[in-house]
Amino acid sequence: MSEPSITTIPSTPRPTSSAWLACLAIVVSLLILAAPALAEDEYRSVTVADPYLEMRTGPGGGYPIFNVVDRGESVDVIKQRTDWYLVRADNGKEGWVDRAQMQLTLQPDGTPVSFKEAGIEDFTNAKWETGLLAGDFGGANIVSLYGSYSLNPNVSVELWGSQILGNFSNGWMGSVNVVHEAFPDWRVSPFFTLGAGFIHTSPKTTIIQGEDRTDQVGHVGGGFRVYATRRFLLRAEYKSYVVFTSRDENEEVEEWKVGFAFFF
Amino acid sequence: MESRFRVLFLIVAAVSLSGCAATKNLFGFGPEEAPPPSAEPPGQVVDPEVARREIKEPAIDREDFEIGGYVGIMSIEDFGSDVSYGLRIAYHITEGFFVEATVGQSEGGLTSFEVLSGGARLITDDERTLTYYNLNVGYNILPGEVFMGEGRAYNTNLYLIAGLGSTTFAGDDRFTVNVGAGYRFLLTDSVALHIDFRDHLFDIDLLGEEKTAHNLEGHLGFTVFF
Numbered sequence: 001m002s003e004p005s006i007t008t009i010p011s012t013p014r015p016t017s018s019a020w021l022a023c024l025a026i027v028v029s030l031l032i033l034a035a036p037a038l039a040e041d042e043y044r045s046v047t048v049a050d051p052y053l054e055m056r057t058g059p060g061g062g063y064p065i066f067n068v069v070d071r072g073e074s075v076d077v078i079k080q081r082t083d084w085y086l087v088r089a090d091n092g093k094e095g096w097v098d099r100a101q102m103q104l105t106l107q108p109d110g111t112p113v114s115f116k117e118a119g120i121e122d123f124t125n126a127k128w129e130t131g132l133l134a135g136d137f138g139g140a141n142i143v144s145l146y147g148s149y150s151l152n153p154n155v156s157v158e159l160w161g162s163q164i165l166g167n168f169s170n171g172w173m174g175s176v177n178v179v180h181e182a183f184p185d186w187r188v189s190p191f192f193t194l195g196a197g198f199i200h201t202s203p204k205t206t207i208i209q210g211e212d213r214t215d216q217v218g219h220v221g222g223g224f225r226v227y228a229t230r231r232f233l234l235r236a237e238y239k240s241y242v243v244f245t246s247r248d249e250n251e252e253v254e255e256w257k258v259g260f261a262f263f264f
Numbered sequence: 265m266e267s268r269f270r271v272l273f274l275i276v277a278a279v280s281l282s283g284c285a286a287t288k289n290l291f292g293f294g295p296e297e298a299p300p301p302s303a304e305p306p307g308q309v310v311d312p313e314v315a316r317r318e319i320k321e322p323a324i325d326r327e328d329f330e331i332g333g334y335v336g337i338m339s340i341e342d343f344g345s346d347v348s349y350g351l352r353i354a355y356h357i358t359e360g361f362f363v364e365a366t367v368g369q370s371e372g373g374l375t376s377f378e379v380l381s382g383g384a385r386l387i388t389d390d391e392r393t394l395t396y397y398n399l400n401v402g403y404n405i406l407p408g409e410v411f412m413g414e415g416r417a418y419n420t421n422l423y424l425i426a427g428l429g430s431t432t433f434a435g436d437d438r439f440t441v442n443v444g445a446g447y448r449f450l451l452t453d454s455v456a457l458h459i460d461f462r463d464h465l466f467d468i469d470l471l472g473e474e475k476t477a478h479n480l481e482g483h484l485g486f487t488v489f490f
Contacts, residue, residue, distance in 0.1 A: 058419040060359045060407045079325040082359050132399050141439040143428050165439035
């Protein structure tokens with residue numbers, strides 16, 4: 001009886017499982033505790049200046065209008081989700097109002113309220129941007145996530161993290177880029193980029209038993225940022241990498257990527 | 265004849281009077297209207313003490329992010345089904361579009377080959393743990409409202425997602441495409457329940473030739489907007 005049955009699935013300890021669940025439980029409980037605290041914040045009050053304000057049952061154009069607030073009455077603004085505002089009328093009813101109608105309300109002292117919509121000016125002037133791109137890195141698939149901070153409308157600094165998934169090897173790459181846009185106010189804005197970072201590659205286990213390597217990379221590239229709508233933009237780019245290997249020759253890799261991003 | 269002249273005269277008089285009434289201010293005829301009473305001393309036209317009005321953008325609590333977790337079942341092709349669980353964070357860009365990141369984990373069992381062949385193992389036990397991350401774009405294709413009895417209404421959304429990521433399974437990181445659909449049931453304006461079905465596709469060559477494996481996952485989730 002010393003030999004275990006061959007069909008028995010070995011019970012493996014799962015320390016990671018309990019860690020995951022504990023993490024989840026903490027996050028969820030914190031959020032539940034935090035939610036009422038946020039809701040108790042002071043509400044902003046605005047006065048209806050249009051003939052009427054339409055309140056919908058949900059944050060979307062398709063939801064039915066169930067309550068109308070007349071001109072001169074005021075509503076409390078509780079919160080905002082995308083382009084919709086949850087408001088409470090004097091009669092206690094809560095509903096969602098779109099940005100176009102909120103734009104026509106007044107502050108209690110009679111001055112207009114600004115509920116700005118993101119537009120092409122923000123495409124040029126927004127400070128922060130984040131996006132997701134995917135494409136081809138020297139024959140392998142690459143998935144990249146980046147965050148960008150604009151120093152001015154022309155120059156921004158970007159931090160990139162990429163995962164490279166190839167047939168023969170996998171890897172990670174992190175880099176810092178400087179991006180220059182000559183015409184940041186154009187709807188299709190070309191840019192030039194320079195950067196440096198690290199690449200970590202590990203050969204696939206089923207192909208070959210090789211060693212993991214971490215090398216420095218430098219790159220030069222260019223591409224286009226294209227304003228789509230609201231806070232969306234599309235981005236396509238080409239980069240030429242030089243991997244400074246410890247071997248005699250440096251490696252050169254070409255990369256093509258497309259994706260989307262949004263600014264805020 | 266006399267009455268006809270009288271009528272004509274009356275019409276002419278009425279028209280000219282009404283015309284004068286309409287044009288008296290235009291040409292400066294007629295009595296001037298009294299100027300509005302003013303407390304300002306004569307000579308002062310504009311009061312310089314008027315405070316400049318600023319258009320303010322109110323600081324309203326934005327709730328565009330959604331965070332939460334989920335538990336479900338994942339069927340790993342050739343490796344059986346097991347419990348899966350994960351975390352998700354979403355950012356709602358418009359009322360239709362959102363982006364979402366998920367990380368999750370499940371566990372692969374034994375393949376039929378491993379069961380039938382006796383003691384042969386294709387991969388180690390550690391390599392059976394499947395971990396994935398995905399970066400998705402979602403679209404609320406069917407927003408709606410459901411009713412419970414006569415007095416309660418809940419907002420819902422049927423959404424589609426698609427995205428890219430990586431799955432670590434059987435000793436390798438595998439480029440993964442995932443597509444799926446989900447149903448968001450908002451218990452309140454900030455708390456939602458989710459039911460999701462997703463297909464994680466990646467290439468695997470563990471059992472001889474390379475093939476694209478479909479790994480179906482169904483899960484029940486809970487999220488909070490913040």
